[in-house]
Amino acid sequence: MATMHDVARLAQVSVSTVSYVLTGTRPISQATRNKVLAAMAQLDYQPNAMARGLASRRSRILGLLMPMDERGLGATETAFVTGAAAAASVAGYHLVLSPVGGGNLDDLRRLASQRMLDGVVLMEVQLDDERVTVLQEAGVPLVLIGRTGDTSALSYVDIDFDQTVHEAVAHLVALGHRRIVYVNHSAATLASGYGPALRTRDAFTAAMTGHGLEPLMIAAEDSAAGGRAALAAAFAKAPDLTAVLAMNETAIFGILGELTGRGLAVPDDVSVVSMVTSPQVAELATPALTAMTSPGSALGRIAIEALTRHLDGPADLRHQQLLPCTLEVRGSTAAPRRLTLATAGPPSKDGG
Amino acid sequence: MATMHDVARLAQVSVSTVSYVLTGTRPISQATRNKVLAAMAQLDYQPNAMARGLASRRSRILGLLMPMDERGLGATETAFVTGAAAAASVAGYHLVLSPVGGGNLDDLRRLASQRMLDGVVLMEVQLDDERVTVLQEAGVPLVLIGRTGDTSALSYVDIDFDQTVHEAVAHLVALGHRRIVYVNHSAATLASGYGPALRTRDAFTAAMTGHGLEPLMIAAEDSAAGGRAALAAAFAKAPDLTAVLAMNETAIFGILGELTGRGLAVPDDVSVVSMVTSPQVAELATPALTAMTSPGSALGRIAIEALTRHLDGPADLRHQQLLPCTLEVRGSTAAPRRLTLATAGPPSKDGG
Structure with a gap:
């Protein structure tokens, strides 16, 4: 491999001149610079990343x-x-x-x-x-x-969290769901100001309110146990819930486990939509998850x-x-089986 | 921020000398080098990573x-x-x-x-x-x-894959399992020479043979669909299987789904052990997976x-x-319910 000395010899300049061209620490005339660069090219000289970084001010x-x-x-x-x-x-x-x-x-x-x-x-x-x-x-x-x-x-x-949440809510509402719970990231994540958690919270409130429905959000730890706890909290607040929209990709597996533990079938008893999810993760669940697929x-x-x-x-x-x-409908969403007066009636006084 | 010129002025040397000290492209006397280094220290001069890399031959x-x-x-x-x-x-x-x-x-x-x-x-x-x-x-x-x-x-x-596989097999054998299937990574991964896939394959063969049992291995694509297909293939080869040992952390979710689809309960009908797994992943499943926990x-x-x-x-x-x-026993392993003559009898002629 050619060295700086080889370049200096071919260009008929001193090694320090080659160094100056590389490091830019001293002005070098355009003619001399061109001689040095031509010698480097002829010898296929590869200055290491450090030297090149100094020369070009770029590390690549x-x-x-x-x-x-x-x-x-x-x-x-x-x-x-x-x-x-x-x-x-x-x-x-x-x-x-x-x-x-x-x-x-x-x-x-x-x-x-x-x-x-x-x-x-x-x-x-x-x-x-x-x-x-x-x-x-x-x-x-x-x-x-x-x-x-x-x-x-x-x-x-x-x-585009606004668009994504609106489309997910619209999918569930079109199937007949009225009591939809949004499972977000943890309270600590929300408090830290994590953009996706806050933007989807606001978008969910706007989307549900737009349909005349109550926006019910639960914060869940990013774990299966967090998902189980969140679903229990959701049922305590809304025993008639028929759909879960989950931003929290880890918690969602705990949600599915908790539903099974309560003898509830997906999607017949409860529909589940996973937000901002890859097809690979959506396919891990049984049934595979209807999801808003991440770009x-x-x-x-x-x-x-x-x-x-x-x-x-x-x-x-x-x-x-x-x-x-983009919405990809898989096996985890369907029309709700548990249509009661409370859930199947007109959305609300405000929405009618 | 101090520049190379500031250092040269304080050390009463030329800028090129400072450059030489930094780049090591020309020998500099120890006395001069020390003057330059002292000036750098006094000025809190921070050469950038590139220059320091040239000087120390270390990028850190x-x-x-x-x-x-x-x-x-x-x-x-x-x-x-x-x-x-x-x-x-x-x-x-x-x-x-x-x-x-x-x-x-x-x-x-x-x-x-x-x-x-x-x-x-x-x-x-x-x-x-x-x-x-x-x-x-x-x-x-x-x-x-x-x-x-x-x-x-x-x-x-x-x-230590040998030790890990031996302990996992011993756990299942101690519970009474005789027909144990090992779900490995894909055939392509095995053919590529991926160490963990090949070492666990050999360790499984050694462990099962040591117990007088037939080592049955299935290769699975790294996906939930791959896990489903692998379990179907396993049942085709060994309809009396009662335990699955899985190296493939993605496929295992498909295995669980396929078991549910066939009306088989974990662990009552089939026990499942996940190999080289974090507690976080083990807890995603319902029941949580007995696992060989990764270090x-x-x-x-x-x-x-x-x-x-x-x-x-x-x-x-x-x-x-x-x-x-290390073995962590969770909810996915138990004694097999389906004890038949073929599975509960003496392991084999060779093993007795």
Whole structure:
């Protein structure tokens, strides 16, 4: 493999001149620079990433900041990652994933100040997200998968939660359901300001109210036990419920178990719709779950494409895009069997 | 923030000398080097990661090479990642995850030649794994989570599959089961030489033969549909089966669905044991699954600790360690209800 000395000899300059061209630490005349670059090309000289980073101010490395917890990264979120990795490869970048984030802003500051990453895609965004501030202050180009509350100065791609919730509720209402419970993420997740939990809560309230129905939401821990507890709480509040709409992909398996334990059949007694779900996860259940299917790898791909445009484009470039989930009807939804006066009558005084 | 020019001014040397100290491209006297380093310290000068990488030959970045596919990264594998990330942080390194790998050796060669990573932990190892060769040829320090067939020159931490399979089989045999089916990964995964699939296959054969029982293995696609098909195939071969041992965490949900579809109860009619599983996944099922619990984050932590010792230690340092899974009995195993002459009699002529 050619060395810096080989390049210097062929270009008839000193090694330090080659170094200056690579590092940009001292101005070099265009003629000398061109001689050096021509020698590098002729020798197929490969400066390592560090040296090239200094020369081009580019590392050709993009980061996907993806806080991980004990929940794991389900097939649904993994699709974002595989979509992003493929798009980065097409654009000639490496994609690295960093589990940094969550509460650890110091780690994030250090990562940002190292200038290892040309740009960053941020996942699991909260409405008021300090990581955005840290990265903006460090001047790191940034695209979100998700949205903060104020998106005016940001680029993002996110799921259209309003549209997604409205379509899911409309599907259940069209089947004849009136008592629909929405199982969201945990109270702690809601309190932390996690965008998808808050946006779907508001969209559910709007959709149900629009149909003249009472919006009943239960917060569930992200676990099967959390799902069981949430369903018990739902039946305590609404014994006549006939449908569950669940944002919480882990809890939903506990919901299904609790229904079985109570001798209730899906979908004959209770219909279940899973929100923002991959087909792989929907197929794990028996019967397979009717779901609002996540746009999956498209989210990751669009985020990376927007980020690489930022690196080459004007500083005030913005990319803001919402993608809806699509309804896929499987075996877990049907007309309710338990049509009582209370549930089958006119929706409510206000809605009639 | 202090610049390279500030450092040069304070140390009373030229900027190029500061650059040489950082890049190591030219020998600098110890006295001058010390003056420059003292100035950097006084000014709290932060060379960026690229420059520091050139200076120290260290990027302080470790990579976790983790091929991702549409299956996603379950809670079980995610525990490896979170354990590794925590250990890297303690040791003063950043951990980045790269989805590079699988079939794409060119991407891996490029990543290795960039010298961005001080060392690498490799996941999803096959018995004959070309990625190991690529990384060894590039001189990248390497620790495997998993093992190749020939481990003599390698450092690894892996699950003790022999011990794990023997304990799972012993649990079922002690309950009275004689017709036990092992549901492994897919035929394609076995053919590709994926270590865990091949090692557990051999361990299952040894364990069942040791009990005088017939080792019956079915390969299943990594999907719920794959699990359903595998269970149908198992019943076709062994209509009197009373227990399923499953390595395939995705297929197991299809197995549970197919059992329900056939009107068979878990555990009364058929017992189910999940191999190398996190408590989170085991709890998703109803009843919760008896499982051989994965050592989880310890695998990731030990791999990173071994890797950082390699970076500072002698070139011939090796770390080779196996961790067993531990049996956690939950609701999916019990004595078989369907004790027939064929299943309850003496195990076999050879075994008596």
